[in-house]
Amino acid sequence: MTTGYDLSEVDREKRMGGLGAEAAREIRVIDLTDFEARRAEITDQLWTAATEIGFFQLSGHGIAREHMDAVFARTESFFALPDAVKGQYPLVKANNAGWESLSQVRPSIGVPDQKESYQITRPHMAELWPSEAELPGFAAAILAFEHECWTVAMRVLSCFADRLGLPREHFTAAHDPASPHYQSTLRLLHYFAVPEELRDVPGRWRAGAHTDFDCLTLLFQRDGQGGLQVCPGKEMEEQRWTSITPSSDLITCNIGDMLTRWSDDLLPSNFHRVRGPGRDEYQGDRYSIAYFAQADRDAIIQGPRGTYPPVTAADFLTQRVRANYSPQR
Numbered sequence: 001m002t003t004g005y006d007l008s009e010v011d012r013e014k015r016m017g018g019l020g021a022e023a024a025r026e027i028r029v030i031d032l033t034d035f036e037a038r039r040a041e042i043t044d045q046l047w048t049a050a051t052e053i054g055f056f057q058l059s060g061h062g063i064a065r066e067h068m069d070a071v072f073a074r075t076e077s078f079f080a081l082p083d084a085v086k087g088q089y090p091l092v093k094a095n096n097a098g099w100e101s102l103s104q105v106r107p108s109i110g111v112p113d114q115k116e117s118y119q120i121t122r123p124h125m126a127e128l129w130p131s132e133a134e135l136p137g138f139a140a141a142i143l144a145f146e147h148e149c150w151t152v153a154m155r156v157l158s159c160f161a162d163r164l165g166l167p168r169e170h171f172t173a174a175h176d177p178a179s180p181h182y183q184s185t186l187r188l189l190h191y192f193a194v195p196e197e198l199r200d201v202p203g204r205w206r207a208g209a210h211t212d213f214d215c216l217t218l219l220f221q222r223d224g225q226g227g228l229q230v231c232p233g234k235e236m237e238e239q240r241w242t243s244i245t246p247s248s249d250l251i252t253c254n255i256g257d258m259l260t261r262w263s264d265d266l267l268p269s270n271f272h273r274v275r276g277p278g279r280d281e282y283q284g285d286r287y288s289i290a291y292f293a294q295a296d297r298d299a300i301i302q303g304p305r306g307t308y309p310p311v312t313a314a315d316f317l318t319q320r321v322r323a324n325y326s327p328q329r
Contacts (some may be wrong), residue, residue: 025053025242027230029250033060035155043159050160050255054270055230055244058156058218058251063148065249068220071145074138075287078118078130079190085134086118094318095124096185114276115207120146120186122177146186149291150177152251153184153216157259157293164263165304171215174299174313181297183317184214191227191286194276207274213320214256214294221246225286227274228252241273258294258316264303 028049032042049056078086083101091100101116120142129139157171175184191207209231221228229241244252260269274286295301297314 022241022243025230025232027053027055027057027242027244027252029057029059031060032058032062032152032155039159039162043162046156046159047163050267053230053232054268055252055254055272057244057247058152058253059249061152061251063145063152063251067145067148068248071141071289072220072222072287074135074141075188075190075289077135078138078188079116079287081130081134085130086116089118089128089130091119092124092128095121096183097121097124098128115189115191117190118188120188121184122146122182123180142186142188146291147177149186149218150175150184150293153218153291153293156253157216160259160263160267164266171293171295174295175215175293176296179296179298181299181314183297183313184294185292187290187292189288189290191274191288193285194283209271209273211269211271212254212256212292213258213317214292215259215262216293217254217256218291218293219252219254220289221248221252222287223248225288226281227276227286229273229275230254231271232268241275256292256294257320258301258313261308261311261316262301262303264305264307 028045030042030045030049035042046056086099086101089099091098096119099116099118102114122143125139132138154172154175157175158168161168161170176182177184219228223246226243226246228244228246230244231239231241254272255267255269257269259267294317295313297312299313300310301313301316302308302310
């Protein structure tokens with residue numbers, strides 16, 4: 001099946017490299033406590049937040065703070081390994097699995113993001129896990145956390161399915177962790193500390209402006225390690241950015257390109273970036289963890305209104321990934 005998808009989104013990104021201006025917006029916090037009993041209320045809150053801004057935060061999500069803290073500790077341990085060791089587990093772009101450093105180039109800025117990352121995609125991790133001698137218990141702990149993320153993401157997506165008039169488990173069936181076609185990814189991220197000579201240099205980004213490729217992103221951050229900003233699409237031309245305060249307790253969520261297409265454009269995928277810190281802000285290493293819920297390779301993406309032709313998730317993602325990495329990698 002051909003994609004029926006052009007790269008107009010990439011062309012939009014090329015116009016998003018400016019400094020822009022700060023704008024105050026409410027990034028809503030939605031409590032998932034007692035999810036089944038409160039499903040209708042939560043669905044209304046999620047839909048409003050997603051359609052108005054495309055970003056929201058979750059409390060009461062069911063992932064214990066100690067689990068998040070432990071995974072962040074393991075994340076720091078992984079990135080503390082020598083590059084020669086991490087280089088034994090290189091990114092395989094076709095599978096979105098493995099380690100990369102300074103290789104992701106955003107069309108918005110044309111230079112590599114100032115970070116390294118390690119992608120975990122369940123069916124493709126053979127020979128890409130650090131050894132037990134290097135990081136004892138790492139693989140088991142990371143996979144357990146990935147499953148917790150999947151559970152939260154599927155709850156949110158089931159609410160969107162309800163509002164779109166799709167079967168409640170429509171998106172869950174398209175994100176099957178047991179399938180060899182599963183391509184949701186947990187991404188461990190390390191943004192490098194800012195060198196003294198580059199502090200307070202305007203226009204320096206840790207990650208350039210972009211939209212995500214997936215259905216739904218769950219982002220875990222640490223208190224005091226800020227920089228994430230969002231710009232709703234309706235204000236793209238003005239580039240009015242809102243900073244999102246990081247929290248070690250909340251999950252920050254955003255809609256991705258795949259769900260925008262699947263919802264016939266009702267759920268917007270909005271631009272976001274990670275700006276460099278100002279001189280009076282924390283300049284050290286920044287760690288975050290993102291879970292990208294992206295449909296299985298063989299899933300067919302087509303909205304209930306049929307606005308776009310059907311496309312496989314594999315074809316959809318292949319083009320988007322290729323557009324955002326250096327040709328040599």
